[in-house]
Amino acid sequence: MALRAALRNKCGLSGLLSQRSSCSSHGRVCVSPVLVAQQRNNSTSPKIDVEFDQSTGVAVMRMQSPPVNSLSLDFLTEFCIGVEKLEMDKGCRGLIITSNQPKVFSAGLDIMEMYGKSPERCGEFWRAVQEMWLKLYSSDMVTIAAINGSSPAGGCLMSITCDYRIMADNPRYSIGLNETQLGIVAPFWFKDTMLNTVGHRTTEMALELGLLYNPSEALKIGLVDQLVPEDQVLTTAAQAMTKWLAIPDHARQITKSMMRKPTVDKLTSNREADIQNFVSFITKDSIQKSLRMYLEMLKKRRA
Amino acid sequence: MALRAALRNKCGLSGLLSQRSSCSSHGRVCVSPVLVAQQRNNSTSPKIDVEFDQSTGVAVMRMQSPPVNSLSLDFLTEFCIGVEKLEMDKGCRGLIITSNQPKVFSAGLDIMEMYGKSPERCGEFWRAVQEMWLKLYSSDMVTIAAINGSSPAGGCLMSITCDYRIMADNPRYSIGLNETQLGIVAPFWFKDTMLNTVGHRTTEMALELGLLYNPSEALKIGLVDQLVPEDQVLTTAAQAMTKWLAIPDHARQITKSMMRKPTVDKLTSNREADIQNFVSFITKDSIQKSLRMYLEMLKKRRA
């Protein structure tokens, strides 16, 4: 079943490697997954728009880092500060995360943070990725992902850390942890989050084959909870939020912690080793060479 | 999906709080779930009828504690003694649990055991709840829940400790661990039992939202194993029992223990801490205040 899903993915490996901005040349929207060479944008405009409605207690974070909301160190830093501010605001009980970029929720980690960088810088970047996950997965707020575009790799991770996932029912979009397709490996806490969402066997297949699922496949395996037409993603998220907020906060929070704390603790108590592990892997000559070839291919495509 | 299920639950939170005896005023039978203020019944008539057929080796326990088989300390004590007697009888190989009350299997823990009681008494009550779970979840007998009515909270817990669950296919009935809807939290061993039954993600949603499922929803997520018309629940349970008893006892018992022992051991080795935890939570002023308001509302309804 999942294998057939992979087959239907017209993009294949070369597609994965070649598409750096969103496109729909092969029928499915391929945003460069896993690793994204984000065009440097030196503007100081915020990469995330935060709108908090005090009357409902619900904040909406709109990711707006062109072209594909790739997770750079700057982006992650801004994201974590934004979540922390809302978390500390007692009036904020719910958070909806969505994208302001067309066709993409988030394309995942920014390749430029991993190529030709010092081990120190790589470590700093990885700590930010950890921080994003820790903040979201253990948030006291109700978190809902309004997935209005493709969501590979780090974008999928961000989605599955939320409490509830609503995805646009557009067969051109896809979601999944597709790291192995590029020779990269999802770390244990990506794996644990996936496992808590879709179970052991589906996670094994999904991670070993680096599967990307279209929305109806994702719904079927439980990777997302609900599909709606693209223009209703945000309104549906707001409606779902109302249901979640009908539950007394303290009871819901204690229950959420009971479900997620063992998984959170595993990273918290292995954080430095996980950073070491990432840095020594990503700074390997063979991996840097793969990244260079990937970047050169991107340059040619742009030319 | 589950969210939609919650929406279809016409009773909602106020329904949950207001119905103390079984009713069908809003289309679905709402037995006061989680916490039940059982009418004191000083009669010494047994709260549970036990019928043991030596020729088949199967016992049937019929809960008959009006109005809604709420789990009081007296009820639990009688229940545990009944199970223990059967467990020690070598001729008894199977146990079917069902209800003699109309429309309800069991409405869960008795609120009167938790309101205005001394910490010692609360602790005694909680130890009895633990005992019921420990006895059923690790029973050497084949245990089948013949769920012929609604089964919220503690009633659901009792059901999922059994080896097999047959539910009446009546859309007015519901089953689930709905504790959070009342601001209460299901303890870790309720959660573990649910997780062993329906998996991590479904448990997360079910417990955080305090979801009650109608029979077909419950079948779909695996919370029950089989639906049959209401008047066939008990005969179907007897038929299923025959299949289970066709397996050599010792092989089945070793296998059952292999599957359940880690979960049982977690409570056994944390039993006192779990009691402490419950007592300190339930005797909090804020929780006692919630219970008082709930009881006052019940009084008004009765008047």
Added chain:
Amino acid sequence: MALRAALRNKCGLSGLLSQRSSCSSHGRVCVSPVLVAQQRNNSTSPKIDVEFDQSTGVAVMRMQSPPVNSLSLDFLTEFCIGVEKLEMDKGCRGLIITSNQPKVFSAGLDIMEMYGKSPERCGEFWRAVQEMWLKLYSSDMVTIAAINGSSPAGGCLMSITCDYRIMADNPRYSIGLNETQLGIVAPFWFKDTMLNTVGHRTTEMALELGLLYNPSEALKIGLVDQLVPEDQVLTTAAQAMTKWLAIPDHARQITKSMMRKPTVDKLTSNREADIQNFVSFITKDSIQKSLRMYLEMLKKRRA
């Protein structure tokens, strides 16, 4: 559902016990499951045919030990040596396992290895069963089970240690860990492998009832991944292999190890105790008596 599946199994317990070679007398092909009294075959012809295609990097192992590919010590030894040779060949990236015997993939452990044997010999046999599982479950190769016949007990174990399972869509075939039906118990690592494949609740039911599933039931619960007409099992396996081999080996291997290492480590660090446990169980008078009765019944059937 699963119970109904068991009911549809026309063979039942007596069928399980009585059929020693493949037959279809009752509509479903019953190969003597769990324990097989293999006809002694003193020929030195290999019990497994290995064909390795260097151009594709894929090896095919065809089990050809008449009548039902039962797992004797000789068979297991040859099997493990075969897998190890391929594992050490850097050019071999994928392994497809299938059967050359009609109607059966493998009927499971050979009863003659357990009846009337010395504890030392029983221990040697069990170590070989462990070795087969350890080699397959932690193989660096992509492993695909091309299940072209019934696959009870040890045959099912072999299947679920592979990365992917394709089964012939013939309703007469069945697959499952049916040990309890014979009074035997699947050890913890059989259970763990099943649990990693179909989840906790399905494993609990399957192992306690010793359920055998027909192909469509097996697909539904996720015990196999794909059904195809019988004559397409091997070609489909080859096609699936191509997809798996499109993933860079090192990323897939690290991911596979991340998913399976905890389960592998549990047996590795308890191997001697597990052997002790098996030997003391199987050499019990009561178990040996059961085996003798079983063998005598087989003799009568042959006569």
